[in-house]
Amino acid sequence: MPIYAIGDIQGCYSELRRLLDRLNFDPANDRLWFVGDLVNRGPDSLAVLRFVRDLGETAVCVLGNHDLHLLALANGNSKHAKKSTLDPVLKAPDRDELLDWLRHRPMLHHDRERGLTLIHAGLPPQWDLTEAQIYARELEDVLRGDDYRNFLAAMYGDKPARWSPDLTGMDRLRLITNCLTRLRFCSPNGTLALKExxxxxxxxxxxxxxxxxxxxxxxxxRIIFGHWSTLGYWNGDNVWAIDSGCLWGGSLTALRIDRMPMETVQLDCHGHLRPDRID
Structure with missing residues (x-):
């Protein structure tokens, strides 16, 4: 059974479909892992959401920062609304069903049989994998629970910048969110450097x-992640980075993960934005 991990799509629906055509993707037999950031800035976030949602059990998708941004915006947090291209989703007749589906996606996916973990961005050095799974579930429980609107209202922010198991409340949830969906660089002691x-x-x-x-x-x-378009495809240190900047005129990457060595297939992308704003 072929399994492909797919890099950040960010609303680039036509590129996604062309990549899947190149892979001869068969939803009856193949499986897809998405590293998150299905939506925003590209031209057709609504089509991407509908397509991935309709794949059902054929697809696993972890949440990225732009996916959380959509949920925040839909629930009244307009802090970064000017950077969004999400009106078609917010005005869609099936918006509530799509947002409910999105809100129930995992923050981290671990395949024990293959020894592979899928996240959107990063893990701080203080966490082992078991702890990462526990903290991801803490955040998932909030997003899927009755209090998710309060979390989305207070989600944004760069503080606290360093993990401590003593963190509680919104500080704890925000730090977990920032690690899993925004982290690229940190100090050797694990202090996040989110501006880099x-x-x-x-x-x-x-x-x-x-x-x-x-x-x-x-x-x-072994960890697969996205989020870092300026890094592009990268393999080393037991990680695979697969955000190769489709939105910015790079490529959309598929990584075949069901056999070793893993194989990449990349589709050159036209680019819907200039790479002068990267988040």
């Missing part, structure tokens, strides 16, 4: 990619 968005080597002195933090407790776990 460039390629490796562009970061401020003293910062490292999250997956190269010394003593990272998940260094023996």
């Amino acid at each position: 968005k460039g390629d490796i080597g562009s970061q401020a002195s003293g910062l490292v990619p999250w997956f190269q933090a010394p003593g990272r407790r998940t260094q023996n776990d």
Whole structure:
């Protein structure tokens, strides 16, 4: 059974369909893992959402920062509304069904049989994989529960910047959210550096990619992630980065994960935005 992990789509529906055609994707036999950021900034977030939702059990999709942004915007948090291209989703007749489906997606997916973990962005060096799964479930429980609107109203922010198991309440949830959906660089002690968005080597002195933090407790776990378009496709340190910047004129990456060595298939993308705003 072919299984493909797919990089950040961000509303680029035609590119997604062309990539799946190249893969000869058969929903009756194949499976897809999406690293999140299905929506926003690209031209057809609504079509992407409907398509992935309709795949049902054929697809696994973890939530990214732009997916959470859609949920926040739909529930009245308009802090970053000017950076959005989400009106077609918000005005769609099936918006409530789509948003409810999105709200119930996981923050982290772990396949024990294959020894692979799927996240959107990163994990701080203090977490081992078991802890990462526990903290992801904490956030999932809130998003799926009765109090999710209060979380979405207070979700944005860069503080606290360093994990402690003593964190509680919104500070704890925000830190978990930022790790799983926004992290690229951190200090060696695990302090998040969320303003850093460039390629490796562009970061401020003293910062490292999250997956190269010394003593990272998940260094023996195989992790697939997206979010980092300036990094592009990258494999090393037991991680695979597969956001290759489709939205920005890069490529859309599929990583075949059901056999070793893993194989990549990439579709060149026209690019719907210039790469001068990256988040």
